[in-house]
Amino acid sequence: xxxxxxxxxxxxxxxxxxxxxxxxVGDKWTGVVLRCLEDGAARRFGELxxxxxxxxxxxxxxxxxxxxxxxxxxxSAYDENPPRVEYALTPLGRSLLGPxxxxxxxxxxxxxxxxxxxxxYTGDRPVA
Amino acid sequence: xxxxxxxxxxxxxxxxxxxxxxxxVGDKWTGVVLRCLEDGAARRFGELxxxxxxxxxxxxxxxxxxxxxxxxxxxSAYDENPPRVEYALTPLGRSLLGPxxxxxxxxxxxxxxxxxxxxxYTGDRPVA
DNA sequence: CGGTATCCACGTTGATACTG
DNA sequence: CAGTATCAACGTGGATACCG
Numbered sequence: 001x002x003x004x005x006x007x008x009x010x011x012x013x014x015x016x017x018x019x020x021x022x023x024x025v026g027d028k029w030t031g032v033v034l035r036c037l038e039d040g041a042a043r044r045f046g047e048l049x050x051x052x053x054x055x056x057x058x059x060x061x062x063x064x065x066x067x068x069x070x071x072x073x074x075x076s077a078y079d080e081n082p083p084r085v086e087y088a089l090t091p092l093g094r095s096l097l098g099p100x101x102x103x104x105x106x107x108x109x110x111x112x113x114x115x116x117x118x119x120x121y122t123g124d125r126p127v128a
Numbered sequence: 129x130x131x132x133x134x135x136x137x138x139x140x141x142x143x144x145x146x147x148x149x150x151x152x153v154g155d156k157w158t159g160v161v162l163r164c165l166e167d168g169a170a171r172r173f174g175e176l177x178x179x180x181x182x183x184x185x186x187x188x189x190x191x192x193x194x195x196x197x198x199x200x201x202x203x204s205a206y207d208e209n210p211p212r213v214e215y216a217l218t219p220l221g222r223s224l225l226g227p228x229x230x231x232x233x234x235x236x237x238x239x240x241x242x243x244x245x246x247x248x249y250t251g252d253r254p255v256a
Numbered sequence: 257c258g259g260t261a262t263c264c265a266c267g268t269t270g271a272t273a274c275t276g
Numbered sequence: 277c278a279g280t281a282t283c284a285a286c287g288t289g290g291a292t293a294c295c296g
Contacts, residue, residue: 022154022198023227028269030150045278056270061279070150071245079255082277083276092241095234099151102230106223113220117199127207156289173258184290189259210257211296260295268287275280 022114023103026070029055029063031100034089037073038097042088072096150242151231154198157183157191159228162217165201166225170216200224 025031029052036051037043043051049060064087067073072093078084153159157180164179165171177188192215195201200221206212 022158022200022224023231024152026150049278056272057279058271058281059269062268069246069249070242071249075253077253077255077278080277083279085278092238092245095238096150099227099230099234102227103151106227110220110223114198117220118197121197121199125203125205127205177258184292185259186261186291187289190289205258211259213258258296261293262291263293264289264291266287266289268285270285271283273281276278 023106025096025100025103026072027063027066029059030067030072033060033063033067034072034093034096034100037087037089037093040089040094042076042086045085045087048087067093151234153224153228153231154200155191155194157187158195158200161188161191161195162200162221162224162228165215165217165221168217168222170204170214173213173215176215195221 025034032052032055033048036048045060045064048064049055049057052060055063064073064075068075068087070092071090073087073089076086076088078086153162160180160183161176164176173188173192176192177183177185180188183191192201192203196203196215198220199218201215201217204214204216206214
């Protein structure tokens with residue numbers, strides 16, 4: 001299985017610019033994990049860690065547990081040495097990808113307008 | 129201008145069941161405010177308050193400020209007695225409605241599956 | 257009417273260290 | 277390798293009271 005490239009901070013990445021990203025899927029990191037698994041392949045914990053170096057192991061674990069609990073992904077543990085654990089999207093998890101794409105498309109089309117609006121915002125509240 | 133009906137807790141309402149609602153737009157209440165203004169009409173602060181009685185004035189003010197700052201809505205204050213302030217979506221704010229509908233459609237189609245998955249979840253992690 | 261000011265409880269994130 | 281334990285820091289959200 002090929003290594004996942006680290007997910008750079010992209011505009012359509014919920015990890016970056018929460019400020020400029022009005023759409024969120026699930027918890028803070030759910031969207032990025034979905035992106036890591038969107039091709040349908042199963043990934044090991046370490047692969048996900050390597051792809052998302054800015055998430056601590058603890059938070060990644062919590063995110064994966066939460067997604068598992070909601071039925072978005074399935075966890076498979078193999079009793080080997082060294083241990084191996086794999087995560088893959090379920091059909092329910094894959095069903096999130098469409099709306100996620102819609103949100104990302106919005107961000108690509110309009111995201112910069114948010115920054116423009118904030119830059120232009122003075123806090124003045126003229127009286128009509 | 130007609131009174132806004134209170135927004136009941138609907139499944140596609142981000143206010144209810146954060147747990148079962150994986151999509152969020154902006155801050156906690158941004159989505160509901162968008163819904164209140166989606167018809168394009170301007171609403172007074174008090175109208176929004178009445179429609180969203182479960183949001184405190186402070187938090188509603190913060191939400192409106194944040195949305196104004198991001199360019200999602202425009203605030204108009206009229207120097208009258210008693211004071212009048214109106215909020216209306218900007219074109220940028222209206223552009224959010226499409227993705228919001230997509231997210232709500234997902235929730236209607238798949239939302240119950242999350243609850244099912246949680247009910248079925250035992251925390252057992254069988255070893256393969 | 258349309259807000260602010262103040263204070264607080266809570267949940268989430270994060271750093272660090274440790275383990276089967 | 278794939279986690280867990282612990283603790284600290286922070287931001288959000290909410291209750292209440294007051295103001296121009």
